[in-house]
Amino acid sequence: EAEVAQSPRYKITEKSQAVAFWCDPISGHATLYWYRQILGQGPELLVQFQDESVVDDSQLPKDRFSAERLKGVDSTLKIQPAELGDSAMYLCASDRGDRINTEAFFGQGTRLTVV
Amino acid sequence: DAKTTQPNSMESNEEEPVHLPCNHSTISGTDYIHWYRQLPSQGPEYVIHGLTSNVNNRMASLAIAEDRKSSTLILHRATLRDAAVYYCILNSGGSNYKLTFGKGTLLTVNP
Numbered sequence: 210e211a212e213v214a215q216s217p218r219y220k221i222t223e224k225s226q227a228v229a230f231w232c233d234p235i236s237g238h239a240t241l242y243w244y245r246q247i248l249g250q251g252p253e254l255l256v257q258f259q260d261e262s263v264v265d266d267s268q269l270p271k272d273r274f275s276a277e278r279l280k281g282v283d284s285t286l287k288i289q290p291a292e293l294g295d296s297a298m299y300l301c302a303s304d305r306g307d308r309i310n311t312e313a314f315f316g317q318g319t320r321l322t323v324v
Numbered sequence: 325d326a327k328t329t330q331p332n333s334m335e336s337n338e339e340e341p342v343h344l345p346c347n348h349s350t351i352s353g354t355d356y357i358h359w360y361r362q363l364p365s366q367g368p369e370y371v372i373h374g375l376t377s378n379v380n381n382r383m384a385s386l387a388i389a390e391d392r393k394s395s396t397l398i399l400h401r402a403t404l405r406d407a408a409v410y411y412c413i414l415n416s417g418g419s420n421y422k423l424t425f426g427k428g429t430l431l432t433v434n435p
Contacts, residue, residue: 242423251411251426254423257422265422300368309418312373314370316367317366
């Protein structure tokens with residue numbers, strides 16, 4: 210069964226260091242999402258891509274976060290410099306992209322701990 | 325974005341039906357009602373969605389009120405594997421298509 214792949218599963222980094230997460234969506238899925246989930250809360254959308262274009266990054270802290278999806282397939286989310294408050298689960302999701310209420314598929318996430 | 329209101333937590337017994345409510349009094353005519361669930365230490369997974377009519381699939385049923393201001397996710401026979409956080413989400417599709425999660429309902433299933 211096709212799935213959204215994320216790596217690494219776990220990451221520990223020191224504050225002020227740079228960190229990057231990678232996501233490979235389901236083949237053929239045009240829309241890719243990055244979410245951040247703080248313990249005890251629901252996922253918060255950081256950025257949404259349609260193919261290689263950013264559709265929504267209104268909640269992305271652009272002073273330290275960046276995201277790219279250069280060829281419209283896999284994607285990288287970067288944090289530089291990391292802060293203690295960035296400790297969270299980072300989830301990637303994808304869907305067909307036809308925007309008529311299709312099912313989104315989520316990866317297992319990357320658990321980031323900033324020390 | 326239209327808001328949803330869900331109870332923080334609910335409890336059920338194994339093999340009994342579970343009715344998870346969601347209020348969405350400001351829903352617009354083009355908003356679909358989506359349900360996702362998140363098992364411990366996993367990403368969310370799709371459960372079901374609907375617009376006006378009740379919907380059934382292999383995982384659950386979705387009952388939508390006639391005025392669409394509320395809906396209920398029905399798990400017909402809860403199992404221990406159904407213990408998860410359940411999210412009710414409104415999605416209008418088109419250029420506004422996105423999944424905005426609230427806090428959801430934590431379902432505990434007792435053996």
